[in-house]
Amino acid sequence: MSRKLTITLVLVAMLAAMALPFSSAVAQEEPVVITWFIGLGAGGQPQHVEAQNAVVEAFNASHDDIKLEHIVVENEVATDTLATLIASGDAPDIIGPVGIAGAWSFAGSFLDLDPIIEELNYDLSRWPEALVDFYRDPEQGLTGLPFATFSSFIFYNRDMFDVAGVPYPPQAFGEPYADGDPWDVDKLREIAMLLTLDANGNNATSPDFDPANIVQFGYSPIWWNDDIRSGVTSPFGAGSFYDPETGKAVMPENWREGIKWLYQAWHTDHFAPDYAYNQSDMLSAGNGFDANAVAMGYSHLWYTCCLTNVPNWDIAVVPSYNGTYTSKLHADTFKILKYTEHPKEAFAVLDYLVAGPAMPDLLQVYGAFPSDPAFSESFLAALDERFPWGVNWDVALESFNYPDNPSHEGNMPNYREALVAVRNWTINMEATPGLDVDAEIEALLATLQPIFDAAK
């Protein structure tokens, strides 16, 4: 070995030895990185991003031992992205806000929080006990902490009602419509047709109405993921495609009626936008209410996140079906994945998000009603500040009393495969006029049965 090479090697070894104590000191001080995955529920909209960035910055500024990083993914691809991250060994530590459907898609992947809660003596009493138990799974334990609930109702555009001379829908359960008729699905159809206008100003009841040139629709479910369960549960009532007693794929009669009603609305009455209209620029690719092209949009409290264009709106209660009201409910939380290497640090972040300083801001930006009753008033006051013309939030609060049970988002074996089948079927119904609805329903059940059977 040459002399020069020997000297070089010795010098390198000395430098490495000198650097070693410093590097281990640095390593000791390095914070634990906790990754927060956003997109399975609310959180993927541009309106959310800024607030979430602020939460991450504030957390990192106040914690030396933990560094929070976040990944924001669009809702449509969030499930696939998260599955890929888990498979590639890059599973995030925390996901959320995640709703019921998102949780079903990753059942079995969540950390049981009970042991950590017990060890830290964490106080759960701030939330109603029933709400905590909502996140308790017999097999997985406590998989989340209550964060937010979202009732659903009708968002209506006052200006469109005024121009058409149609009275507003009721804002109290049990209250009839302005003409004294019951506020039910038939009345909704009647006024929705009056509010549906073509380019010549004819409404959908007129014989001159041109369905190929509609410029304003009377009614539309908003951001419903083309999931027929979401489209019909409100107002037609709760249900499920799966009967756990027989293991069979079934179609509840109320849903069958709801599907026929909606199909007629898309393709015969034309008061609800079909697939082509929904994908058009005019309806802002599915967000027709905020595009000022839909008079009544059915959605959840979270939709307040993204109402920026429509100037003068209010909310009304869901119409009844056979005398029963059903305001479908969404419930979001944050969950820790069981793959996390730092469960305690992840729990610290979880606490920060659901019960700590981040909670009020996140609730506002997500349009999420707080699960912690202590924050209800301040939440509503903040909403009033954002929408100062006076929105009747009592509708949102009262709607919590009419939830769908079972949830429209849950209760299907082999969930992700079943959900794909349901969504494909829904889009086909939404896009194709002239179908035999009963025959299509039988075809859907025939598709779902082997999917359910495969889970056994």
Added chain:
Amino acid sequence: MSVADRAPASRTRTWRPPWGELTVQQARRLWGWAFLSPWIIGFLAFYFFPMIASLGFTFTDLQLTQPDKVSFVGLDNYRTLFKDAYVGKSLRVTFSYMLLALPLSLIIPLALATLLNSRRLWGRRLFRTLFYMPYMVPVVSLVYIYNGYLNAQSGWLNRFLGEVFGIKGPVWLYSSTWIYPALLMFGVWGCGNAMLTLLASMQTVPTELYEAAKVDGANAITVFRRITLPLITPMIFYNLILSLIGLFRYFDIPYIVSRGTGGPNDITLFYNLYFYRVAFQFDRMGYAATLAWLLFVIALIVTGFFFATARKWVYYAGWSD
């Protein structure tokens, strides 16, 4: 004689590794491998080993969301291939579309290249740029542009059909009849690259051949059929293989257009879309790996078939039987 060979013996320095002196040839070979090694390492790490791993997955029930619960299932996934109706359905979709798209992916660029090769065409450079430019547009942007253009209610095409011809345009993107023409339009939009390579190939045809044909009184069609076409067959073959492989990999456009559903009525459920659905939506990575290997074998056979026929119709200068 190379520069190294001409160097004086006293100045030739060979590298002496610890295991002994190498000959010049061995040293050159070693350097050759050293320079190739980045590619070889990349190939092994990112293609070969993952492929072998995916072959291993075909014998398991690997799930993306439960990678810790993987178990050996033998040939179950291969048996499922024969029972799964969607395999046949998605292969039928892929081959049906291929039958339409493959000829068009050659004929249209060839026609455009012939047009742009004409000396009589005014503004050839401008047209070349214009025809090639769409190829530079990212596929996702292209699909969103076309989604707007072909929207049944607000799209320009249907408005044009309505205003000019008074006819109601179809629901392009959600009609079993019109979805393939719509997808073919997407494909035509991006034919600029094939057009450019064919044009380049046409411009390498020796002009003496054209002059000789002219002297012999050949008309334009005969010149194209007897001279141009045979001499550019290597480039046609190259584009044929690229198009074929591209169609076997066809995914992004139908995925965006149908929002991953494969609709209407599964008519755009291309094989890769079904593979994606099984892998990432149904979370059955073991079976998805089996689907991927089936596609690999099919693509290998079809491509091999075209290679086998190439000697009969592709002209390579210098070849002799």
